[in-house]
Amino acid sequence: MMVYEALLIPVWFYSYSTAVYAATALISFMISYFSFRLYKMSSLNMNLMMMLIFVFMGVASSVLATTSYYTYMSNKSFKLYENLYGVVNYGFIVYYTLSLAAYILLTVMYLPRSFRDRLFAAYMPLWYLDFTEFHIVSAILVGYITLMNFANFMKKRKIDSLLVLIAFAMIELSHVMMMLTQFDAVLYLVAHAFLAAGFTSLLAMLIRVSRK
């Protein structure tokens, strides 16, 4: 069995991740509010589902923004994995659960209609509520969503579709980088840069779509 040395994450990294998670939370809430307005206008359930997905993402990011800030304010370096056994641990559990719930709902949206009801329960086991497992499962789910968005972009060739494709590709890379953080702490910064780029791309799509 391979044993990894826990890496020392400099405290200032957490100020950076606090800013990134706060920004992703804000963008998520903006998209969920947009979906809510569409739901009020149309009464179509797909809007409600989209709203729920981004509320989950928004709350998950808010929780991590809070825990990152908490860690930053503790004003000392500590080992990444030891950190999971403090107050921050609860934040991560909320983040894992809500992020996975959001990814699962998104995956279900891309399933053919006939599969949507039957396969839903198959995704729900909770064994992956741990750092590495969470990122592996997330990378698989977001990878599937990215592939579906790639197919959508190839079919439509529209800028809005390209922006969503870029967003999910960046979120995918963010999860992959997070998995590799155990090898090099700098990848923690790279992962957050990908996450920020992904949500910026979603924000650009939202601005374009809501303009007209």
Place this chain on the structure above:
Amino acid sequence: MIEHVRPERRSKASILQDILRAIHNKGGRSRPTHILYAANLSHDRLKKYLESLVANGFITKQQDGEQTFYEITQRGLEFLSGFNKMKRFFDAFGVEI
């Protein structure tokens, strides 16, 4: 060789838009027969969609003697104007509404 192309299936949202547009194009008030032709629906499906639209407040059902009319409401007009935004949003994600 003749290639047979299956027409793309309309989503529920597109059908609702077609019905509302059919009513709107008739000055906001229309008979079911006109809606049936304009929205290209069978009688049974049209009945189902009209009931749903009435229940959600997008149209109202009115009786004028023997004849039935459907009138678009403010909410229905808002749906028509916001539909393109919604379509673009879901198109960007590649999700059918």
